Amino acid sequence: MVDQSVVTSNVQVMIVDDDEITRxxxxxxxxxxxxxxxxxxxxxxxxxxxxLAQEPVDLxxxxxxxxxxxxxxxxxxxxxxxxxxxxxxxxxxxxxxKVSAALSAGADAYCVKNISVERLRLAIDCVLQGALWxxxxxxxxxxxxxxxxxxxAVPEQPAPSLxxxxxxxxxxxEREFDVLRLITQGKSNKEIGVLLEISPYTVKTHIRNLTQKxxxxxxxxxxxxxxxxxxx
Numbered sequence: 001m002v003d004q005s006v007v008t009s010n011v012q013v014m015i016v017d018d019d020e021i022t023r024x025x026x027x028x029x030x031x032x033x034x035x036x037x038x039x040x041x042x043x044x045x046x047x048x049x050x051x052l053a054q055e056p057v058d059l060x061x062x063x064x065x066x067x068x069x070x071x072x073x074x075x076x077x078x079x080x081x082x083x084x085x086x087x088x089x090x091x092x093x094x095x096x097x098k099v100s101a102a103l104s105a106g107a108d109a110y111c112v113k114n115i116s117v118e119r120l121r122l123a124i125d126c127v128l129q130g131a132l133w134x135x136x137x138x139x140x141x142x143x144x145x146x147x148x149x150x151x152x153a154v155p156e157q158p159a160p161s162l163x164x165x166x167x168x169x170x171x172x173x174e175r176e177f178d179v180l181r182l183i184t185q186g187k188s189n190k191e192i193g194v195l196l197e198i199s200p201y202t203v204k205t206h207i208r209n210l211t212q213k214x215x216x217x218x219x220x221x222x223x224x225x226x227x228x229x230x231x232x
Contacts, residue, residue, distance in 0.1 A: 011128065014040040016048045017063040026061060029117045045074035052082055064091040064098060072101045079106035086127040099138055109133040131215030132225045139220040171213050179206040184223040
């Protein structure tokens with residue numbers, strides 16, 4: 001669970017979208033959050049990249065489909081030259097291809113434009129604390145893409161638990177790690193309970209604990225984070 005108390009208001013944000021109405025609406029929503037010392041606007045990724053060299057910001061809300069440099073390539077360039085800047089993709093595109101490309105480029109969050117202000121605030125809080133955030137619908141698409149690989153089929157039984165060092169770094173218990181691994185394999189709570197010989201209630205408890213520790217909203221986002229950050 002995200003601790004909003006640690007998110008300061010000393011944040012500079014840049015809105016980048018070629019649609020003026022979207023920029024106006026988004027700026028109004030951000031102003032209501034009272035999180036930011038400055039809200040900048042640009043109509044293209046080209047202008048954004050030029051501006052960042054002169055006036056770096058903490059967070060960029062970035063559309064994908066824009067003339068010139070697209071949002072995905074802009075994300076890649078931001079992470080290459082300004083790795084401390086958090087990038088939140090804010091777009092109407094929700095295809096598996098776009099989601100996968102944005103995550104591969106280093107995006108910290110992916111939101112569709114019909115998101116509520118409350119959920120957008122949650123997304124911003126998450127990324128400012130260093131966590132990955134994905135709209136639940138987007139997370140399911142991403143998991144479908146990221147779960148595919150050229151490796152042999154994933155075994156039905158859980159693999160050995162994390163090493164002591166890795167487990168300590170993530171602050172997950174061995175059983176929480178086993179549950180996380182099975183979630184990434186697409187197992188339901190009932191299937192996880194059968195494989196680990198625990199009750200469905202215990203499975204839910206483990207999932208609640210590991211989502212809080214990973215700073216994500218649900219089991220799907222936990223699986224996406226585990227896959228994108230190579231936690232397994």
